[in-house]
Amino acid sequence: MLQVDQLSKTFKVHSLGGKEILGVPPCSFSVEEGKSLALSAPSGRGKSSILKCIYRSYLPSSGRILLQSRSLGPVDLAQLDEHDVLTLREEEMGYVTQFLRVIPRLSAIEVVADPLCRRGVKRAEAEAEAERLLRCLKIPEPLLEASPITFSGGEQQRVNIARALIARPRLLLLDEPTASLDRESVERVMDMLNDLKASGSTMLMIFHDKELMYRMADEVMEL
Amino acid sequence: MSGKTPVLQARNLMRRYGEGCPTCLAKTGAAYGRNMCPDCGAVLACRDVSFDLYNREVLGIVGESGSGKSTVLKMLHFDMEADEGEMMLHVEGQEPENVFAWSSFQKRMLRNAQMGIVYQHPHLGLRMKISAGGNIAERLLMAGWRNVGQIRERAAELLERTEVPVERMDEPPASFSGGMQQRVQIAKALSNEPALLLLDEVTTGLDVSVQARVLDLIRRLQENLHVATLVVSHDLGVIRMLSTRCLVMKNGEVVESGLTDQILEDPQHPYTQLLVSSALR
Ligand SMILES: Nc1ncnc2c1ncn2[C@@H]1O[C@H](COP(=O)(O)OP(=O)(O)OP(=O)(O)O)[C@@H](O)[C@H]1O
Numbered sequence: 001m002l003q004v005d006q007l008s009k010t011f012k013v014h015s016l017g018g019k020e021i022l023g024v025p026p027c028s029f030s031v032e033e034g035k036s037l038a039l040s041a042p043s044g045r046g047k048s049s050i051l052k053c054i055y056r057s058y059l060p061s062s063g064r065i066l067l068q069s070r071s072l073g074p075v076d077l078a079q080l081d082e083h084d085v086l087t088l089r090e091e092e093m094g095y096v097t098q099f100l101r102v103i104p105r106l107s108a109i110e111v112v113a114d115p116l117c118r119r120g121v122k123r124a125e126a127e128a129e130a131e132r133l134l135r136c137l138k139i140p141e142p143l144l145e146a147s148p149i150t151f152s153g154g155e156q157q158r159v160n161i162a163r164a165l166i167a168r169p170r171l172l173l174l175d176e177p178t179a180s181l182d183r184e185s186v187e188r189v190m191d192m193l194n195d196l197k198a199s200g201s202t203m204l205m206i207f208h209d210k211e212l213m214y215r216m217a218d219e220v221m222e223l
Numbered sequence: 224m225s226g227k228t229p230v231l232q233a234r235n236l237m238r239r240y241g242e243g244c245p246t247c248l249a250k251t252g253a254a255y256g257r258n259m260c261p262d263c264g265a266v267l268a269c270r271d272v273s274f275d276l277y278n279r280e281v282l283g284i285v286g287e288s289g290s291g292k293s294t295v296l297k298m299l300h301f302d303m304e305a306d307e308g309e310m311m312l313h314v315e316g317q318e319p320e321n322v323f324a325w326s327s328f329q330k331r332m333l334r335n336a337q338m339g340i341v342y343q344h345p346h347l348g349l350r351m352k353i354s355a356g357g358n359i360a361e362r363l364l365m366a367g368w369r370n371v372g373q374i375r376e377r378a379a380e381l382l383e384r385t386e387v388p389v390e391r392m393d394e395p396p397a398s399f400s401g402g403m404q405q406r407v408q409i410a411k412a413l414s415n416e417p418a419l420l421l422l423d424e425v426t427t428g429l430d431v432s433v434q435a436r437v438l439d440l441i442r443r444l445q446e447n448l449h450v451a452t453l454v455v456s457h458d459l460g461v462i463r464m465l466s467t468r469c470l471v472m473k474n475g476e477v478v479e480s481g482l483t484d485q486i487l488e489d490p491q492h493p494y495t496q497l498l499v500s501s502a503l504r
């Protein structure tokens with residue numbers, strides 16, 4: 001379903017006289033539909049950058065990122081038109097990072113429900129599902145209606161996960177999804193990921209914790 | 224599903240102040256760090272600006288003061304004529320048309336029926352001495368509304384949606400705070416249910432907390448209205464919060480465009496890199 005072919009990324013830093021920094025040395029791998037692949041490498045090897053290239057928060061410098069999209073057919077994410085990228089983000093791709101970009105004044109429930117609303121699900125229905133996920137992730141009751149702006153790192157991360165999973169994306173990119181979570185929350189997240197996987201989602205992931213990595217991944221790719 | 228056709232296609236918009244000479248275009252622009260021609264003194268406020276705006280989309284235009292952002296907006300709103308370029312408007316079931324070629328009467332009709340604009344300075348968009356409700360009524364009359372009762376009802380509903388206390392609808396905006404004045408402008412801009420909403424520095428000059436409320440209001444409205452919006456701001460924070468794609472302008476030129484998160488995380492042009500590193504750290 002996803003085939004990455006000689007993908008590389010260099011950053012040209014103009015404030016350093018146009019110095020080129022190699023973020024991702026050329027790499028190739030593929031993931032079959034419904035499978036999960038973990039990327040493993042020492043820090044600084046560009047694991048996160050690979051995910052960002054796929055999500056297109058970074059512009060790939062070379063190579064191809066071939067995706068079998070349900071609505072667009074076979075596409076190369078490295079070259080894909082911006083509007084098509086947005087469509088894929090809305091309909092097929094989810095991405096979890098450690099960092100949450102929150103919208104001021106929206107409650108946790110609204111933040112999580114948003115991707116479903118964008119897909120045309122009724123607000124009340126979307127919010128009910130959001131609440132279910134947040135409860136499942138042990139977000140304390142009084143926080144459900146509060147803005148995640150003031151949440152702790154771990155709480156924000158759980159909001160992030162709920163937001164990425166709520167639309168049940170076909171392709172899920174996970175960048176250290178459990179990094180700042182306690183044991184119990186980690187287990188909840190793992191349950192949710194397993195549930196999603198059981199329903200056929202494909203995953204590309206980075207886990208700091210090797211034990212979790214081997215529990216979740218069908219395959220591990222050493223970079 | 225999310226509206227796959229552009230509502231508007233701007234093509235090679237150009238606006239020059241002054242006579243101009245044959246070398247103007249070759250000697251101005253971001254590469255030279257100026258928009259004034261050294262040979263003849265003409266100012267190229269903007270040049271070669273092209274973009275597509277899709278249904279439901281919020282497109283940002285960011286750039287420093289004088290980069291030509293407002294010029295682009297003013298041309299699209301027919302406040303100012305373009306020297307060159309096309310504004311192709313796509314209306315469902317009709318052939319796309321270059322509305323720049325229309326008569327001024329047709330343009331006025333289009334503006335009244337399909338466009339809303341919010342200016343940086345409330346006094347450009349509002350008549351300060353007539354009531355807030357009256358400002359909106361005026362707009363509705365221009366868009367063809369006739370029934371006074373319905374107009375009043377609609378004005379009240381709009382003010383409520385933009386969080387202006389309805390009991391103050393008979394007061395003139397002159398007696399309102401800056402944030403409230405902007406909200407009245409937004410209410411007015413939305414009154415005719417425009418297909419195209421133009422926002423020029425809506426939050427510039429407001430206190431940070433007031434700014435956040437206005438931005439938040441725009442986001443919420445956006446969610447429910449599905450209007451195509453062009454947001455102009457020198458503030459990357461505003462662009463980040465409101466837009467999904469954006470253009471970066473400098474010295475009258477678009478130096479870079481892309482998905483907003485990509486522009487912020489992986490800016491390509493030297494100017495964008497500078498802008499991002501100075502704004503977000
Ligand atoms: N009437 C005019 N005569 C001459 N030059 C003009 C005129 N109006 C605008 N300009 C010039 O055109 C350029 C672009 O102006 P514009 O107002 O579009 O900039 P802007 O990007 O909106 O800036 P700001 O962020 O300060 O609002 C500037 O150099 C400006 O000085």
Ligand SMILES: [Mg+2]
Pocket residue numbers: 292293294423424
């Ligand atoms: Mg301006």
Ligand SMILES: [Zn+2]
Pocket residue numbers: 243244245246247248260261262263264265
């Ligand atoms: Zn000249």
